Amino acid sequence: MKLKLTFIILFFFLGSLVQAKSYELQLYPFGLLSRYQDTVDQQRNFMQYAHYAVQLVYEDWVTGLEYNKSMPSKTGNASLNVDTTQQEFNLIAGYRVYSYQMNLGFNIKPDFNLNAIGLLGGANTTVETTLLGQRDKEVSKTNFIIGAGLQTSLRVSYFICALEGRLVSSREYSPSLTFVGLSKLGVAFSF
């Protein structure tokens, strides 16, 4: 609950900033996040999440919110199965360390940016166990997430795509410190 409240306050704070000058608002409705996770046989597999984000850029500073939801993971059979979904909210802050504008002619000038980012957030997991047709749902405590990484973005007109590599840590993860890869696609507006 506290975590959700923090995000709501932050959202209004970001909204108030938009009213100022020379900002860029980036909306990412399509994103795919992958991170390593331990499996039962002591191997590691990539776990995939749907990723949604909103970012605000002011001069060289970047801030934003993101929501990640794991693809449903179902194990078991018709009589007994376990359905696990993990979700996380993250607050992002970053700094543009490199920027380059290309000129391809025909008034097309793609913007390439490299941002160093840090993130702080919370994650929880919902486990739904179905036993002989009866469902039982449990939600975990919210565990903190902390991480840092690099974000590259390429903006052409209103369209923007980004790639990220992160190192994140949370008690929710196994291993608790893990690598995350992220690709996303969206739109950007300048003010």
Added chain:
Amino acid sequence: MNFIKKSMLFFSASVALLNLASCSAIFESEAVSGDIQVKIPVSNKSSDNSTYNEEVVTLKNIESLKEVRGSYAQFYYSPGLNENRLSGISPLAFFIQTAKNIFVPKDMTSLQMSALYYHIQNLTDFSRSVGLLDQKQTKPFEIALNTKVKNKDVVQANNAFYDGRSDAMIFVPYTTEELPIAVNEGIVAHEFFHSIFYKIVFSDLKKNPQSLTQRWSLDTVHGYEKLWKSQLEETVSGTEVVPISDIAKTPKKTTVELYNETLLRGINEGLADFWGWIYTNDSDFLKWSLSEHSLTRTLKKQTIQTYVSVKSILNVVTEAQQLSSQPEEYLSDFIYRVGTPYARFLKELVEIKTKNNSSASENKIQISEKLKEYLVNLSQLSKSLEKNEIISAESLFLFFGGSEDRGVPLDECELVSKYLNSQDSAQKIYECHKDEATSSYWIQKI
């Protein structure tokens, strides 16, 4: 600030933060030990309307929840067998922790590990309390999950068995749509009993080089759908498929040897089913996972109370020797026909006692304590067998039918008499004798 300076500053701060965060996270996840509350499917243990529900239970003496390892059990994943020991990795278990500090398994393997640990814990405590397990024995029970057992080039599925050589409970992959075997507490109790039978009856036979029974399949592992006649072979790799050795390598047994082996296997299966009922109170505990076997193995009271006689066993054994090059495998279904009447008899005995006076759980304890005596007697009898001497198929009934110096109530004696006289409807062979001094009874041949 130029690019390099900015980047260096940022990454130094990030690495320091991540270091702190990861260390704390690792310590927290490994610190889960002691008595842990988990939510798993358990039977409601109702005799009339048994079912499974999700319930919070306590796993005791957990050393690492990550591997669900503790003083009661430890797990292996797809192991091999190396020098009579399971070898391979421990499976990793994943849980969520709720606000009430209850751990909920995040996947089926974690759920099965938790359920197995819980049942092994209860069965161990119960077996110790009735003297069937040594109090001093503290070694955790070894359990193999997802074991690849190959028989005739086919990887086996939907089975569980106890392997005497490695003293481990083995689960092969479960592929049907019923309740997985590892969660079926009746089947877990059944397999657990095989370990008790092995330790009390079979291991002593193995130690006795003079015994005629040394050629018996003492390490036989007991499966539900098929008997694994031979032993798991040794493999070096923990992840390789474990093959079943060639049955033809075993020297051919005489009819008497095969009879004794079949009877012992039957008694083992019957008592194991009784143990499944003791633990679950469910007469049809098989129906949840292996429904096709449930009808023939039900422990519900039958209209005709009978057992498989010596003569019938000898006939089937002779047939097996004539028709099959692998008679032990041929007999793998028959042993359940031999065993089930013993299980039904013992269950009825508990019910008669309960009808008379004390609680069902007290009577289960009482019968279990007597069962220990019976197993010790059976072990001694098996060790001292002369050549061509057979074990009586009535031994269990006679043991519970009382004796001159240890009488039983009339209704218990009558139950024994009913079973023993079931072979010949025209002639009564056994009857109950009364001890006038104590008003108790014992069964005696007329």
